[in-house]
Amino acid sequence: MHPKQEKTLVIIKPDGIQRTLIGEIITRYERTGLKLMGLKMVIANEDRVEKHYTIDPEWVRKVGEKSIVSYDNKGIEPPSRDPEELGGHVLRRLKKYITSGPVIAMIWEGNQAVGIVRKITGGTEPLTSDVGTVRGDFTIDSYEIADTDDRPIRNLIHASGTLDEAKKEIALWFKKEEIFDYRLVQEQILYDVNMDGKPE
Numbered sequence: 001m002h003p004k005q006e007k008t009l010v011i012i013k014p015d016g017i018q019r020t021l022i023g024e025i026i027t028r029y030e031r032t033g034l035k036l037m038g039l040k041m042v043i044a045n046e047d048r049v050e051k052h053y054t055i056d057p058e059w060v061r062k063v064g065e066k067s068i069v070s071y072d073n074k075g076i077e078p079p080s081r082d083p084e085e086l087g088g089h090v091l092r093r094l095k096k097y098i099t100s101g102p103v104i105a106m107i108w109e110g111n112q113a114v115g116i117v118r119k120i121t122g123g124t125e126p127l128t129s130d131v132g133t134v135r136g137d138f139t140i141d142s143y144e145i146a147d148t149d150d151r152p153i154r155n156l157i158h159a160s161g162t163l164d165e166a167k168k169e170i171a172l173w174f175k176k177e178e179i180f181d182y183r184l185v186q187e188q189i190l191y192d193v194n195m196d197g198k199p200e
């Protein structure tokens with residue numbers, strides 16, 4: 001595979017749809033030069049959400065650990081110090097959240113697509129996501145308020161974390177015939193050896 005063919009999965013979660021941010025969010029990814037290879041609106045069931053988040057068998061523990069670190073950094077005591085317990089609870093909440101309404105699933109392709117999309121999306125917690133990222137610019141949630149109200153963090157987007165996850169997630173959300181391979185005119189400027197299109 002040529003590096004320009006790296007693909008990643010982005011999901012606009014139900015809060016992103018309800019906040020009427022679809023166009024705004026797509027623009028953020030589109031304007032980088034990444035190419036949209038597939039897009040659809042779906043209502044996911046809980047089984048799909050569970051499969052999605054447990055593609056990485058370590059995810060439950062990792063999500064728990066990440067939450068504990070975030071609490072510790074702020075000097076706040078987390079609701080539990082057992083990462084598996086915390087992570088399992090997050091998954092139960094996520095199943096309700098992601099299935100609560102339609103989502104938009106997209107495949108973006110381009111050089112370092114996974115990393116570029118994560119950078120534009122921003123960190124998990126909108127309170128601490130960088131300015132200029134989707135999560136940092138368009139919403140205001142935090143671990144603390146989510147826990148107080150026993151719900152998941154509403155952060156508008158899912159974006160694949162690694163190339164391996166991206167491959168598995170794309171296979172979970174898209175059929176082969178829903179993925180479109182085509183050439184964009186701008187690829188000549190982004191990737192061709194000679195920008196003028198003439199052979200050496």
Ligand code: ATP
Nearest residue numbers: 063067090123124146151152153154155157158159
């Ligand atoms: P995503 O996988 O959705 O792109 P992410 O990779 O930044 O987000 P993960 O650690 O994979 O974050 O967590 C998945 C999702 O679970 C988060 O986007 C968020 O909605 C929710 N979440 C994670 N940790 C917590 C928590 N401690 N409390 C509530 N919700 C959480």
Ligand code: MG
Nearest residue numbers: 158159160161
């Ligand atoms: Mg993740």
